[in-house]
Structure formats: structure tokens, C-alpha cells
Amino acid sequence: MEFLLILSREHPKIPYSEVKAVLDVECNNYNVKYQKDGIMVVSSDEDVGEILVNRLAYAHEVSKLLFMTNIENLKDKILKVDWDSILGQTFAVRVKRINSEISSREMEVKIGGIIDRLSSSKVNLENPESFVRVVFNDSKVFFGIRIGKINKKHFNIAKPHKRPFFHPSSLDPKIARCMVNLARVKKGEKILDPFCGAGGVLIEAGMIGIKVIGCDIDKKMVKGAIENLKYFGIKDFKVFQEDARKIKLKEKVDAIVTDPPYGISTSTKGEELSKLYYEFLLSAKDNLKDNGILCMASPHFVDIDKIIGKTKFKILERYEIRLHKSLTRIINVLKKFNEKGEN
Numbered sequence: 001m002e003f004l005l006i007l008s009r010e011h012p013k014i015p016y017s018e019v020k021a022v023l024d025v026e027c028n029n030y031n032v033k034y035q036k037d038g039i040m041v042v043s044s045d046e047d048v049g050e051i052l053v054n055r056l057a058y059a060h061e062v063s064k065l066l067f068m069t070n071i072e073n074l075k076d077k078i079l080k081v082d083w084d085s086i087l088g089q090t091f092a093v094r095v096k097r098i099n100s101e102i103s104s105r106e107m108e109v110k111i112g113g114i115i116d117r118l119s120s121s122k123v124n125l126e127n128p129e130s131f132v133r134v135v136f137n138d139s140k141v142f143f144g145i146r147i148g149k150i151n152k153k154h155f156n157i158a159k160p161h162k163r164p165f166f167h168p169s170s171l172d173p174k175i176a177r178c179m180v181n182l183a184r185v186k187k188g189e190k191i192l193d194p195f196c197g198a199g200g201v202l203i204e205a206g207m208i209g210i211k212v213i214g215c216d217i218d219k220k221m222v223k224g225a226i227e228n229l230k231y232f233g234i235k236d237f238k239v240f241q242e243d244a245r246k247i248k249l250k251e252k253v254d255a256i257v258t259d260p261p262y263g264i265s266t267s268t269k270g271e272e273l274s275k276l277y278y279e280f281l282l283s284a285k286d287n288l289k290d291n292g293i294l295c296m297a298s299p300h301f302v303d304i305d306k307i308i309g310k311t312k313f314k315i316l317e318r319y320e321i322r323l324h325k326s327l328t329r330i331i332n333v334l335k336k337f338n339e340k341g342e343n
């Protein structure tokens with residue numbers, strides 16, 4: 001199956017990496033066929049369309065790809081499609097253009113007219129059964145049938161200040177969800193957030209059916225995280241008060257996703273944080289399965305390479321997100337070697 005994705009362009013790399021991470025965990029085999037200007041085409045051996053819609057944060061829409069062509073061959077391609085076998089009783093065409101001079105509105109009318117003549121399905125712009133998604137990017141044209149739109153409403157109502165328990169240190173739900181995805185865990189598997197704060201990561205993991213365990217050194221945060229998890233209807237969770245460096249879980253988790261404190265203070269120059277992070281990584285190793293992923297945010301002034309040098313983790317991916325003039329957040333995707341130290 002082939003999928004056409006329209007991704008967010010908030011970051012140059014993260015949206016593509018998030019898609020690949022979800023495919024890594026949900027498919028045996030996949031190929032990226034196109035990746036440019038927020039447009040991605042992937043082929044996979046599994047029907048992961050709905051899963052992508054439900055899981056992705058940095059995306060707008062997922063469609064089943066019908067074909068990919070160039071402007072010169074467009075009409076021929078449209079004529080060759082058996083539209084009756086694809087469309088419901090009614091349809092609408094939606095055109096998106098990126099680096100293209102065409103007029104979206106004119107194209108919608110033109111393409112809609114051709115499909116209308118070729119099929120028994122009728123145009124309905126208000127409430128169509130099928131959405132024909134068309135993307136013009138440079139000289140390329142992509143046609144798909146929309147599977148679903150990403151639930152923007154959730155990422156809005158789950159913002160830290162809209163939850164029953166608010167704390168300013170809490171992550172925006174989009175980056176929290178993306179970090180969960182980068183940790184490559186499936187529905188039903190288990191993650192740990194040992195610096196859980198108000199529960200930003202736990203909520204996003206719980207929303208996609210992942211079992212969550214969280215702890216925080218601060219009792220107030222533990223209470224707040226539980227309140228927030230309940231508010232979002234998440235049932236499969238365990239949250240308790242503990243120091244992240246001292247956790248001893250009975251069963252190892254599939255992944256760890258966390259946003260530790262940044263302790264922004266020029267006087268420490270990040271040295272104390274390095275110690276906290278190092279001690280946390282030692283404990284993380286004991287609570288994480290072999291080959292499991294630790295997706296961890298950190299401030300730019302902490303040298304994660306130096307810290308992981310002495311642990312059983314190796315770096316897989318790293319992304320920079322500039323928060324403001326003096327703070328860049330780094331998203332580190334680390335993998336635990338197995339106990340024998342092999343990759």
C-alpha cells in the first residue's frame with residue numbers, strides 16, 4: 001500500500017522522522033518514495049493509514065496514494081483511474097500547492113469536473129463521502145483518497161494551560177506525542193517517564209493506547225499528573241513519588257520518554273545537571289529492556305555525548321528545537337545496547 005502524507009513544516013526534520021519511527025514499529029517493511037516540502041509518499045507492507053492518523057503529531061493529513069505523476073501526464077492519469085471503484089456516492093476535490101504556480105481553486109473545479117464525468121459519484125462540497133486529495137509540488141502531482149485528518153482539536157485542548165492541573169514546565173502535547181512516537185513503542189507496550197511533571201508525556205502515550213508509568217520527586221506533581229491523566233480518560237497508568245535515579249521497577253519497560261529539568265542557571269554551567277542526567281541514565285539502563293529506546297529532551301548546554309559515553313546508550317537521532325534566544329531544546333533518541341554490550 002502507498003500513502004500520501006501532508007506534514008507540518010514547523011521543523012525541517014522532525015515531521016519526517018516521526019513518520020519513519022511509527023513505520024519502524026508498525027510495519028515489517030516500508031520505503032520512503034518521496035520526501036520534500038512537507039510532502040511524503042511511503043509504501044508499506046501493512047495497512048497503517050489509520051494508525052498514522054491516530055498517532056502522528058507533526059502532520060495534517062494521511063491519504064491512500066492513487067498515483068504520482070507530472071503535470072504533462074496528469075489528464076491521462078486521471079482518465080485511467082476506475083473512479084467508481086474508489087469513490088463513495090459523493091466526493092470533493094481538495095488541491096494543495098507547494099512551490100507551484102497553479103491556482104488551487106481552478107484546479108479543484110477542473111479536476112472535479114473530469115472525475116464527475118468519469119464516475120457516477122456526485123460532487124458534494126459540504127459533506128462528501130470521499131475526499132480526493134491532490135498535491136502540486138514543483139512539477140510533480142500526487143493524487144490520493146483521504147484516510148483522515150490529524151486530530152488538531154486534541155493537541156489544542158491538551159495544551160498545558162488547558163489541563164486541570166497546570167505547571168509551566170509541562171511539554172506542549174505535540175512535541176510530547178512526537179517523542180513518544182520517536183521511542184518506537186506499540187499500543188499495549190509500556191513506557192516510563194521518570195521526570196513526569198504534570199504528565200505531558202504520559203497523557204500523549206496513554207492517548208494512543210500505550211501503558212504508562214511515571215514518577216516525579218515532587219509530590220504535588222504526582223498528584224497533578226494523576227488528575228490530568230484521569231481528565232483525559234487514561235486508565236492504564238501508575239504514577240508515584242520517586243527520585244528518577246532510584247527507580248527500581250519489577251518489570252523492565254519497552255521505552256523511556258522523558259523531559260528532565262533543565263535547571264537553567266548560568267552559575268552551574270550545566271555541571272550539576274550533567275551529574276543528574278548521568279545518574280538517571282544509569283538507573284534508566286536497569287529499567288529498560290535491551291535494545292529499548294530512551295527519548296530524552298535536554299537543554300543545548302548539557303553535553304549529552306559526553307554523558308552517554310560512560311553508559312550503555314548510543315545515540316540514534318538528535319533534533320534541535322529553538323525555544324527562544326537563549327534556549328534550544330535537544331531531542332535525543334538513544335538506544336540501549338544489550339547487556340553484553342553488543343548493538
Ligand SMILES: C[S@@+](CC[C@H](N)C(=O)[O-])C[C@H]1O[C@@H](n2cnc3c(N)ncnc32)[C@H](O)[C@@H]1O
Nearest residue numbers: 170171195197198199200216217218243244259
Ligand atoms: C521539565 S519537568 C517535566 C515536564 C513533563 N514532561 C510534562 O510534560 O509535564 C521536570 C520534572 O522533573 C522533576 N524532577 C526534578 N528532579 C527529579 C528527580 N531527581 N527525580 C524525579 N523527578 C525529578 C521536577 O519535579 C519536574 O516536575
